[in-house]
Every structure is written in C-alpha cells, then in structure tokens.
Amino acid sequence: MTQSTEDLLELDQQVCFALAVASRNVIALYRPILEPLGLTHPQYLVMLALWGKAPLRFGEVAELLRLDPATLSPLVKRLEQSGLIERHPVEGDERTFELVPTESGRALREQALGVPPAVIEQLGMPIDRLVALRDELTAVIDATDPVK
Amino acid sequence: MTQSTEDLLELDQQVCFALAVASRNVIALYRPILEPLGLTHPQYLVMLALWGKAPLRFGEVAELLRLDPATLSPLVKRLEQSGLIERHPVEGDERTFELVPTESGRALREQALGVPPAVIEQLGMPIDRLVALRDELTAVIDATDPVK
C-alpha cells in the first residue's frame, strides 16, 4: 500500500498533537483525585517511587522519572516543605543525598491506594485498549529517549 | 483471561507515566528542529492552524488547539512581538479579534515544510506503529476530553 508524503506529514501532526493533548487530559483527570492528597501529578510520581523503594538518591529519582534535576530540585523542596519526605546525607559523597518518606509521607500511601482505581474508572476504557496504548507509547519512548 | 486488581493499578501507572514521558520526548524532538524557525512547539501549532485557515478568532484557535485562553493569550502576544501574526478587530464584536499571519509569518511556512519530514526521520518508527498510536490516543482523548 503506497502512502503519499502528504499523508505522512498529516499523520505526524496528528500524532504529536494527539500525544500532547492526551497527556494533558489524563493528567487533568488525576488533578481532582490528587487534590485531596495535596499532591500534583509529578509530586505523586515522586512519592510513588519512594513508596516503592526508599531511600533513593536524588539522581536516582531523577533518572527513574525522567525528570531534569533542575525540575526535580524545587519539586523535592516543596515535598519537604509539605512534610512528606526528608533528605539524609549519603556516606562518602557530600554532593548528593538520599530521599525517604516521613511518617506522614508513609501515612499518605493509604489514601493514595484509592487513586489508580478512581482514574481507571474515570477513563472508562477497556483494558486491551490501555495495553495497546502502553505498548505503542513504549515504542515511542524507546525511539526518542535521549538516554542512549 | 483473568486480570488481578494489582495488574490494573500497575498498568494505570505505566500508561499515565508513559504518556507524559512520550509527550515530553516527542516535543523535545521538535525543539532543535523548530529552533531555527524561532518557534516553540505550541507556537508552531498556532502557526500551523493559521497557515491552514486564516483569519481565525482567538477563541477558535484556543478550541482547535485545546489551549486554555489564559495560556494562549501571552503566547499570541509573543507571536505578535516576533512579527509573525497580527490581530484584527471583528466587525460587530469588540470582545474578540481575528488572527492572521503577517507577510513574514507566511514566509516562514516555506521553512516549516521541512519540519515534519525531519521529525519523522528522527522518530524512525514504522508507519503502522504511528497509525496504531494515533488511534489509541484518539480513544484516550475521547474518553477524557472535558469538552463533552
């Protein structure tokens, strides 16, 4: 099946625009659900990482979440200020530090358990659609990841 | 095939995170390509809209690109300041205005023709993958679009 150059250009526009809109829309879906927890979506991702495994170094969190250190730095500061995490020195390297949830940070996990089901319900998409989407997104990320 | 609740929750995380990362990565792909044109990606989308059909009212552009007026307002101001577009009054409604590319805005279109092929090439993904992705993204947008 032959495909004209115009088709490709058109498709390209649609894919990139659709990607941006879908991303914003889904994050907007999280917003009212995360609001009672006092978290933004990026902050929620950091807490998820630390609930899964702590301590993590600053740089490890940045790499896991594909966040620029310049973005993560003030974000961490806000989570500290909210009393959800704290930083501890790393033995033998004064440049970096480890992050761990505080007591109230760990307590917040209980509330956070309700987040994913709420999002899934709001999305209302069949599971196979989500699986297909994840696979395509993974391909895009592999094709574009600046990390190698 | 049975699917546990944990799987669903896990999948949710993966989809939303992958969506955010893929969106940022693809926009980052555009960045060096758009840089010679002096455009950011959202600005490029506005120019695309106006190259396709002008004049367009402020509100029409906002709706087309799914941009909040509060986001579009300063963005338009920057495009005016770059001399790429200008606003014209609308007969019979003093609240709004129309946007049209200036002469140099129209001239920029020639350079912009090279953008999509460059992006496609950098992406290096087979077309059927892109088609599948677009279809899945469309489903997500339909499921989440706040505009009904």
Added chain:
DNA sequence: ACATATTCGTTTGTGCACAAACAAGATAGG
C-alpha cells in the same frame, strides 16, 4: 600530591498549563 576533568545538585531565566479573579462587551428578560 596536584592540576585537570567530571559529576552532581542548585540557581536563574523563559515559556507553557491551569485556576481564580477580573473587566468589558454582548445578550436576554422584564
């Protein structure tokens, strides 16, 4: 040991996303 280079996080500046409050023009009801 010491100079050089690299790693690591922070700071500053610009632009985008979004909520909330706002202001001015248009519309509808009485």
Added chain:
DNA sequence: CCTATCTTGTTTGTGCACAAACGAATATGT
C-alpha cells in the same frame, strides 16, 4: 430601555519543563 446574565479575553499566582551558568565535591591522570 435597563438591569441581570453570559461571553470573551486578560491578569495574577503557582507549579512544571528545560537551557545555561554556576559552585562544590569527587575522580582521573601524571
């Protein structure tokens, strides 16, 4: 009319994304 309501874009404030410059600590090479 003329007042209340709705539309439309702007402004302000917060947070995120990213580039560039920076400073401090560590690693490397000789």
